[in-house]
Amino acid sequence: xxxxxxxxxxxxxxxxxxxxxxxxxxxxxxxxxxxxxxxxxxxxxxxxxxxxxxxxxxxxxxxxxxxxxxxxxxxxxxxxxxxxxxxxxxxxxxxxxxxxxxxxxxxxxxxxxxxxxxxxxxxxxxxxxxxxxxxxxxxxxxxxxxxxxxxxxxxxxxxxxxxxxxxxxxxxxxxxxxxxxxxxxxxxxxxxxxxxxxxxxxxxxxxxxxxxxxxxxxxxxxxxxxxxxxxxxxxxxxxxxxxxxxxxxxxxxxxxxxxxxxxxxxxxxxxx
Amino acid sequence: xxxxxxxxxxxxxxxxxxxxxxxxxxxxxxxxxxxxxxxxxxxxxxxxxxxxxxxxxxxxxxxxxxxxxxxxxxxxxxxxxxxxxxxxxxxxxxxxxxxxxxxxxxxxxxxxxxxxxxxxxxxxxxxxxxxxxxxxxxxxxxxxxxxxxxxxxxxxxxxxxxxxxxxxxxxxxxxxxxxxxxxxxxxxxxxxxxxxxxxxxxxxxxxxxxxxxxxxxxxxxxxxxxxxxxxxxxxxxxxxxxxxxxxxxxxxxxxxxxxxxxxxxxxxxxxxxxxxxxxxxxxxxxxxxxxxxxxx
Numbered sequence: 001x002x003x004x005x006x007x008x009x010x011x012x013x014x015x016x017x018x019x020x021x022x023x024x025x026x027x028x029x030x031x032x033x034x035x036x037x038x039x040x041x042x043x044x045x046x047x048x049x050x051x052x053x054x055x056x057x058x059x060x061x062x063x064x065x066x067x068x069x070x071x072x073x074x075x076x077x078x079x080x081x082x083x084x085x086x087x088x089x090x091x092x093x094x095x096x097x098x099x100x101x102x103x104x105x106x107x108x109x110x111x112x113x114x115x116x117x118x119x120x121x122x123x124x125x126x127x128x129x130x131x132x133x134x135x136x137x138x139x140x141x142x143x144x145x146x147x148x149x150x151x152x153x154x155x156x157x158x159x160x161x162x163x164x165x166x167x168x169x170x171x172x173x174x175x176x177x178x179x180x181x182x183x184x185x186x187x188x189x190x191x192x193x194x195x196x197x198x199x200x201x202x203x204x205x206x207x208x209x210x211x212x213x214x215x216x217x218x219x220x221x222x223x224x225x226x227x228x229x230x231x232x233x234x235x236x237x238x239x240x241x242x243x244x245x246x247x248x249x250x251x252x253x254x255x256x257x258x259x260x261x262x263x264x265x266x267x268x269x270x271x272x
Numbered sequence: 273x274x275x276x277x278x279x280x281x282x283x284x285x286x287x288x289x290x291x292x293x294x295x296x297x298x299x300x301x302x303x304x305x306x307x308x309x310x311x312x313x314x315x316x317x318x319x320x321x322x323x324x325x326x327x328x329x330x331x332x333x334x335x336x337x338x339x340x341x342x343x344x345x346x347x348x349x350x351x352x353x354x355x356x357x358x359x360x361x362x363x364x365x366x367x368x369x370x371x372x373x374x375x376x377x378x379x380x381x382x383x384x385x386x387x388x389x390x391x392x393x394x395x396x397x398x399x400x401x402x403x404x405x406x407x408x409x410x411x412x413x414x415x416x417x418x419x420x421x422x423x424x425x426x427x428x429x430x431x432x433x434x435x436x437x438x439x440x441x442x443x444x445x446x447x448x449x450x451x452x453x454x455x456x457x458x459x460x461x462x463x464x465x466x467x468x469x470x471x472x473x474x475x476x477x478x479x480x481x482x483x484x485x486x487x488x489x490x491x492x493x494x495x496x497x498x499x500x501x502x503x504x505x506x507x508x509x510x511x512x513x514x515x516x517x518x519x520x521x522x523x524x525x526x527x528x529x530x531x532x533x534x535x536x537x538x539x540x541x542x543x544x545x546x547x548x549x550x551x552x553x554x555x556x557x558x559x560x561x562x563x564x565x566x567x568x
Contacts, residue, residue, distance in 0.1 A: 103362060109333070110362070117358055120323045124330020131312055132334070151354075154323035161318075 002213040008078070009039045013241050013268045015074040021261040023091045025099050029238040029251035030068035033174035033210070034141065037234055038075045040216045041170075046139065050080035053106045059136050060129075062122045065143035065172060066101035066112030073097060073105070081107035116149025118142070119169065123155050126167040126229075138167045145177025147194075148186050159229040160202030168223055168230045172210065174238040176249055198231045210234025242267050273428040273463070274302050274371045276407035277414050281339060284418035285310050291418060292331055296324050296342035302371075303341065321346050325354035325366070332364035337418065344372040344386030348425070352392060359423050360398040367417045367424040368393075373403060373462050374510025375550070375559040376430045382549050385559075386427070390461075391515035393425045394488045402444070403427040403509075403517070405436060405465030405483035409448065412441035413485055429463035436465050436483070445486045447494035453480030457502040459495075461487055461517040464510050464565060471567045479506075487520050495524045499534045508543040510565050518542030543567065 012035050020028045041061070042048075049055040063072050070090075077087045082105070089095035096104040100113025112118050122140040129136060146152065159167055173194070175182050188194040198205045204226035208215035216234070223230035238252075239245030242264040256264055282305055285291040292313045293306050299316075307314040313336075317324045321342060328338040340347050347368050348355070359366045370386060377384040394401045402417075402425065404410040410428060417424045436450060447459075450469060457480035460468045465483045472479050480502060484491065498505065505525075507518035522542065528534045546564040560566065 111357065114353055114357055116322075117326060117354065120326020120354070121330040121333070121358055123323070124327035124332075125334055126330070127315070127327060128331050128334035128336065151322040151326070154318075154320035155326065158317060158320065158323055158327070 005039060005043055005213055008043065009036050010268050010271065012039055012071070012074045012078060014265060015077070016070040017242070017256065017261060017264050017268065019070055019074070019087070019090050020255045024255045025070070025091060026253045026255060027067045027070070027099070028255065029176065029245055029248065030065060030143065030172070030174065031071035032240045032242065032245065033236040033238045034065065034068055034172040035071045035240070036211050036213065037141065037170055037172065037216060038071050040213055041139065042075050042079045044217070045220050047136065048079070048107070050107065053081060057136055060109055060122070060125050060138045062110050062112075062118040062138070062140040063101055063108070064112050064115065064118035064140055064146060067099075068143070069099055069101045072101055072108070076105070076107040079107070115143070115146035116151040119152050119155040122167060123159050123164060126159070126164040127162065129166050130162075130164065134166075140167070140169045142169055142171050143177075144171060144173045144175065144182050144188060145185070147171070147188055148177070156198070156201050156203070163227065164229045165227050168232065170232045170234055172236055173233055174236045176238045176247065176252065178252060180249065195233055198233070202228055204228050204230045205233065206230070207233045208235065210236035211240055241271060273404060273407055273410040273430065273433050275431055276410040277369065277426070277428060278302055278306060280411045280414035281418065282306055282309060284415060285313065288337070288418060289313075290335060290337045292336040292338045294324050294328055294338060294340045296321050296340070296346055298342045298346070321350040322354050325351040326358055328366040329354070329358040329362065329364050332359075332366050333362070337365045337367070337421070339367045339369055339417075341369045341371070343377065344370050344384055345389065348386075348389045348393060355393070355399070355423075356396050360396045363398050363422055365421045365423070367426060369426045369428065371428045371430055373427040373429055374464070374565075375556045375563070376463065378556045378559040379553045381553070382551060385550060387511050387545055389425075389427060390487055390509070390511050390517055391519075394520060398423050399488065400424045400486070401427070401488040402486050403462035404485045405448070405460060405462060406433055407435055408437040408441055409444060409483065409485045412444035416444050427462060433463055434466050436469060445489070446491045447498070448483040448485065450481040450483060453502070454478045455502060456480070456504040456506070457482060457498050458506045458508060458567065459484050459498065459521055460508050461485065462510055464508050464560070467560070468508055468567060484517065484521070487517050490520055490524050492524060492528070495521060496528045496533045499525055499528060499538050502538065504539045504541075506541050506543060506567060508565065508567060510560060511544050513542055513544030513546060513564075516544060518544055
């Protein structure tokens with residue numbers, strides 16, 4: 001049932017790994033953890049026109065975990081926002097493809113890279129949408145580690161208070177942040193699980209396996225008509241799809257060498 | 273100044289449906305007329321300035337010309353990165369309005385002394401920085417920001433500042449001449465304009481006096497004219513002496529000299545706060561005196 005999108009997700013993972021390998025860039029783990037979510041969203045959730053990125057009726061998509069730029073760039077490329085070998089200029093002198101997401105790239109609404117910024121901006125856009133009775137919706141993908149930033153909790157309180165039900169956030173809960181596991185550094189589940197915290201803040205919350213297209217589909221379907229803002233907590237695996245990268249902090253920083261790259265690509269291609 | 277600001281913003285909002293006002297749970301007895309007149313273009317976002325600035329950026333992305341309003345350091349230093357990255361990098365129409373510039377809220381303590389803001393904000397690309405000297409300049413600056421796109425910072429005093437300019441302001445981005453003089457000129461920014469005027473008049477000095485509301489972009493040719501007319505220039509600001517208005521004037525004069533727009537480099541004395549925090553209570557006048565914000 002999810003055959004086609006699974007193949008697409010494998011292609012996106014290959015693209016992520018190839019760019020990380022060729023350009024010796026980091027944050028591969030977080031790009032692989034969010035890849036399935038992004039592929040699903042750009043195939044089945046978001047309204048957009050790659051030939052007219054500013055198309056007024058588009059859904060507004062914010063990508064707060066800007067360090068994991070490779071996943072978004074690869075999906076935007078696949079969705080037709082840029083063609084040819086534009087993305088091959090990633091990190092090259094003079095390229096807009098910086099290794100934190102850049103709004104100079106077609107399809108990117110907001111530059112990110114400093115964590116805890118995009119959700120407030122998304123709230124402002126959602127507020128504008130409410131005041132203008134707009135049909136479009138606002139989506140924001142966040143990392144788990146960036147929920148350490150207090151600004152996110154300002155925005156989470158704000159969105160619920162103002163019943164921004166045109167706003168959906170997706171939390172890529174891959175359990176590893178820059179210098180340790182989220183449980184070691186600042187446990188998002190301390191006291192109460194993250195789901196209960198967001199519920200207590202007044203959000204409609206779904207919790208899913210972020211690598212199951214069936215569960216991703218159900219989550220987006222279930223939150224759609226909620227009277228309040230929606231959060232999808234996507235439990236994911238950092239480095240998903242490459243066994244020696246999975247759940248390893250080091251792949252927040254490393255880029256694959258020749259052998260690792262060949263091994264990783266073989267694993268992605270062989271995966272069922 | 274805050275009264276002049278809100279009156280002008282109300283006027284602008286009547287004509288322009290894009291004007292939006294966000295407040296960070298401050299503005300009691302100031303912003304109510306706006307909130308009542310335009311409830312669909314007003315919001316108190318709560319005590320959360322990082323979020324307020326991000327929300328302002330989001331509203332601006334959707335076509336609003338957004339004014340954020342709070343006291344001194346809160347809509348500025350508290351959320352500098354949102355200003356830099358969300359507003360200025362994206363060139364969004366967000367105008368930050370801070371009341372209580374300098375020691376306007378002096379007795380409230382160091383938390384409310386707004387004395388580093390000009391330096392920080394003027395260093396950010398795309399940001400325009402304006403500190404009006406009296407209610408007339410405030411009115412003109414508010415109109416200017418309401419009519420122009422992109423980021424801006426409006427540094428106000430509080431209420432009750434005397435009206436210095438008797439004629440209408442024709443171009444707020446230029447130097448505003450208050451009085452002609454001989455040999456020595458005083459350039460001021462912000463609410464110390466009245467202080468400088470009183471000083472010159474009470475000491476019967478034959479000094480020129482110019483208000484410089486726009487610190488960035490600064491009136492390059494206007495400062496050139498001053499340099500050609502006077503050989504001694506005092507700059508005075510209610511702000512740290514380094515990296516603020518005086519520094520901006522010096523940078524400008526240096527550039528004028530380097531590009532040969534002026535033939536000689538005038539004597540320049542920058543007056544401001546002497547690199548210190550004031551930790552005691554006192555009126556605005558008292559704190560200015562203690563911190564070194566005074567003309568010789």
